[in-house]
Amino acid sequence: MKKVLLLICLVCGFTTVSAQEGGHVAPECTEWYSPQPPKVQPGDKPGNAPSDAIILFDGKNLDQWVSIQDGKKVPAKWEVKDGAMVVVPGTGTIQTKEYFGDCQLHIEFKTPKPAGPINKLQMKGNSGIFLQSIYEVQVLDGEDNPTYVNGMVGSIYKQSAPLANAFTGTEKWQVYDIYWKAPKFGTDGVMESPAMITVVLNGIVVQNNYILKGNTPYIGFPTYKPHGRLPLLLQDHGVTVAYRNIWIRNL
Secondary structure, eight states: OHHHHHHHHHHHHHHHHHHTTTOOOOGGGGGOOOSSOOOOOOOSTTTTTTTOEEEEEEESSOOEEEEEETEEEEHHHHHHHETTTOOOTTTTOOEEEEESSSSOOOOOOHHHHHHHSSSSSSGSSSSSEEEEOOOOEEEESSSOOOOOOGTTTSTTTTTBBSSSOOOTTTTTTTEEEEEEEEOOOOGGGGGEOOEEEEETTTTTTEEEEEEEOOOOOOSSSSOEEEEEEEEEEOOOSSSSOEEEEEEEEEO
């Protein structure tokens, strides 16, 4: 095998020199065979978890999640009902036990029928998906619900409006597929590369490789502070939004 590889290298080297002199590069000079990528079995139907995914919620329990109470981790206080996890208003956000960086996230959500006239605009089906606990993809009812566009469903909150409103209706399951490139920080916290995100809502790209300007605060402007891997966080915004079929892949 070593002799074969040496021969190929010699041939490629000779051919490259010839190419520089006006010749051609042999096809094998631009081909490689290792390392082989790992085999991953896709889900048995679209939206189902592939074989290497981490299942964060399978409709049965909240074992992968915690709440923070008085600075301590306690069992998640949301409700599991009819195969979904449902926000219990006033109990606070929940976060994963595991920490993540670059990832592929699949998550489905459903906004409830408004309970009264106060449930409109930013209170109509509001929740949020926070990558690394800091960067928010907005969850909001998008049916007959005009609001600021960088705060509507599919937005990177207060930063980037979605390319389209792909929301299909109140009390209907919506599907997010999110592809996250975490920010990278080097020596002394100096940023090496900002965060980047692609968001697909119900099969439609609503954020296309958007480069984030920083975190996603409600008041003020985005900033970056150095950090590493952090939990995924789901927001309690006082509305009984439901989630299901949550899985994630480390990238």
